[in-house]
Amino acid sequence: MTDAIRIVIADDNYLVREGTRRLLEDSGEVTVLAAVGSGPELLDAVRRAGPQAVLTDIRMPPAGQQGGAPAMEGIDAAHAIKASDPQVGVVILSQYADESYAFELFRNGTAGLAYLLKDRVGDLHHLLSALREVTAGGSVIDPLVVEALVARRARLRESPLAKLTARELDVLREMAQGRGNTGIAARLALSESSVEKHVNAIFSKLELGGEQSIHRRVAAVLTFLRDAGLRPPV
Structure with a gap:
C-alpha cells in the first residue's frame, strides 16, 4: 500500500470543508494536515505543515471576511504556493466552467496543478486521482472546461x-x-x-x-x- 498523501484543505464553507476532510480521510489514502477557511490561513498552513498537495476552493476570502470575495483568490493562493515551493501540488475546485479561470491558473505553467469543477468533490476516485497526479508533478483539467476551451478556440477562429x-x-x-x-x-x-x-x-x-x-x-x-x-x- 502506498503512503497516504499529506494535504491541506481550504474552503470558506465549514460544512463543505469538513465533509471533504471526512471523505478523503475515510479513503485511507489521504492525511489531512489542516483544514482552513481563508486564503491567508491556507498560505500559513502550507508553510507550517509542509503538505504534498493542497485542495482549495477557487473562492477564498481574506480571514474574517464573509462572502463577496473575488473568485480569483484561490488561484492567487495557488500561484503563491507554487512560487514558494514548486513541489507542492494544487487542486483548484471551482463552480466555474469558464475557461478564462483555467487560463489564469495555468498562465505560469501546468506542472502540479489541477482545475476541477466542484461537483467532483462527490467523486472520490476522480478527486484522489487528481491529488495523486499533481503530487507527481502532473496536471489535470476538468473535461467540461476542456470542452469550453475547444469552443473558445473555435469562436476565436471565427x-x-x-x-x-x-x-x-x-x-x-x-x-x-x-x-x-x-x-x-x-x-x-x-x-x-x-x-x-x-x-x-x-x-x-x-x-x-x-x-x-x-x-x-x-x-x-x-x-x-x-x-x-x-x-x-x-
Whole structure:
C-alpha cells in the first residue's frame, strides 16, 4: 500500500470543508494536515505543515471576511504556493466552467496543478486521482472546461479580430480606451500617420469601410469588446 498523501484543505464553507476532510480521510489514502477557511490561513498552513498537495476552493476570502470575495483568490493562493515551493501540488475546485479561470491558473505553467469543477468533490476516485497526479508533478483539467476551451478556440477562429495583426490589435485596444489617433500615437510610440494606416487597416479587415469615421470607430470598439476576451492570454 502506498503512503497516504499529506494535504491541506481550504474552503470558506465549514460544512463543505469538513465533509471533504471526512471523505478523503475515510479513503485511507489521504492525511489531512489542516483544514482552513481563508486564503491567508491556507498560505500559513502550507508553510507550517509542509503538505504534498493542497485542495482549495477557487473562492477564498481574506480571514474574517464573509462572502463577496473575488473568485480569483484561490488561484492567487495557488500561484503563491507554487512560487514558494514548486513541489507542492494544487487542486483548484471551482463552480466555474469558464475557461478564462483555467487560463489564469495555468498562465505560469501546468506542472502540479489541477482545475476541477466542484461537483467532483462527490467523486472520490476522480478527486484522489487528481491529488495523486499533481503530487507527481502532473496536471489535470476538468473535461467540461476542456470542452469550453475547444469552443473558445473555435469562436476565436471565427472572430473578425483573428484577421488583425498584433500591432493593429494594440491600436484597437487603445481605441477602446477612448483615445484618438494623437493619443494612440503617443501611447504606442508611433507616428500619427502610422496610426492612421493601422486604423484604416482595422476598418478594412473588420469590413467597416462604408460608414462615417466616427461610426466605424464605435463599431470597431464594439467588436473588440465583444471578442477580445476570446483571445488567449499573451
